Amino acid sequence: MKIAILREAAGESRVAAIPETVKKFIGLGASVAVEKGAGEGASLGDEAFAEAGAAIEDRAALVADADIILCISGPDALGQTKPGALLIGALDPVRRGEAVKVYAAAGLEALAMEWMPRITRAQSMDILSSQSNLAGYKAVVDAAATYGRAFPMMMTAAGTISPTRLFVMGVGVAGLQAIATGRRLGAQVSATDVRSATREQIQSLGAKPIFVDNVAGIEGEGTGGYAGETSDEYKAAQAELVSAHIAKQDIVITTALIPGRPAPRLVSDAQVATMRRGSVIVDLAADAGGNVEGCVPGETVERHGVTIIGARNLAQGLAADSSALFARNLYNFLAAFWDKDAGRPVLPDEDEIVKAIRLTKDGKVVNERLLVNA
Known part of the structure; x- marks a missing residue:
C-alpha cells in the first residue's frame, strides 16, 4: 500500500503530510513517497521526509503505482494513475466540477475532505x-499589521491611548479564534451572529455580544453547523443594529458563509463610509463573493478611507502550522478506516462520513450533492 504526497501548484505553500504523519503511515504498514520539493513552502525539506522514512520521487513515478494520493488542493490532472486509487484532499467539487469528471474518468476514488460532516467522530478529520x-487568528494579525494604531489601552506620561475596537461578524470557528486573538492583543472586542446559541460562546471569551432582540433569527445551528438563511424582518433589524455599531469600530472581521451559496452581504458600502478613516475590514468570505460590498478577492482596496482586505486562504500564510493540522486531519481519517488485516483503508458505502465526502467511484460521479446539481 503506497501513499503518495503531492507537491502543490504554484501559489499554495502547504503540504499534505509532515514527517510525523509519514512515520505514522509507515507504522500502519504503508510505504510513503513524497514528490520532490513538496514541503518547501512549509519549511520542510526533502531530507526531513527522507529521515522519516519516505521515498522522494518525481510526479510521474510518484502517482503511477500509488494506492492513495494525498494533496491540499485537487490537481487538474495527474497523468497515469492506478485504477481505484484514492485521491484525498480539499477538492473544491462545486467550483471544479470538470476536474471531478476527470478523476472519475481516470478511475480514481476522489474524496473531498471539506465535505466532512460535522459530527463528533469526524472532528479530528475536519480540515x-x-x-x-x-485563518481567524491570521485575520486579526493581518488587520493589526495594517491598522496604524496600537491594540491595547496604554497609559503613559504623555496621555492614554484608547484600546482598539474590534467587531467580529460570524461566530464560527474562524470567528471564535478572531475574538480570542483580538482579546489577547488587548482590543475591546464585540461580536454578532444570527445563531442565538453563540451568545454564550462570545461571552465566554470576554467579548460583548451584539444581537437583535425580539426578532427571531436562527435558533441553534444551521445545517452542518453553519448558519442558514434568515427572514427579511431579521435582516432589516440586524442591518439597523450593525449600522449603529459598525460606525464606532476600528477593525471589522467578517466570516459568514453558507455552504453552496454566495456569502451573505453583511456590510454595505454606506456602512463602510460611516467608519473613521484608517479603519480596517478583513473579509474572510471574499472567495465566496464577500460579506463586504466593495471587497475584491485576493486584493486590498481602500474605500472611504477604510482598508478592505479581501482575504484568500489565510491559513497558507502560516504554512508550517496549517500543513501540520491538515496532515493530521488526513491521517486521522485514514487511520479511522484502516483495516490491519487488509493492510489498507476500507470505506463502507453506507458510512455517513464516506457518503458525505466520496465524489467518484468505479468511473462515475457518485456524490448526491453533485448529482442533484448536475
Missing part, C-alpha cells in the same frame, strides 16, 4: 475547522 482556526 475546515483546523484551517479556519488559523
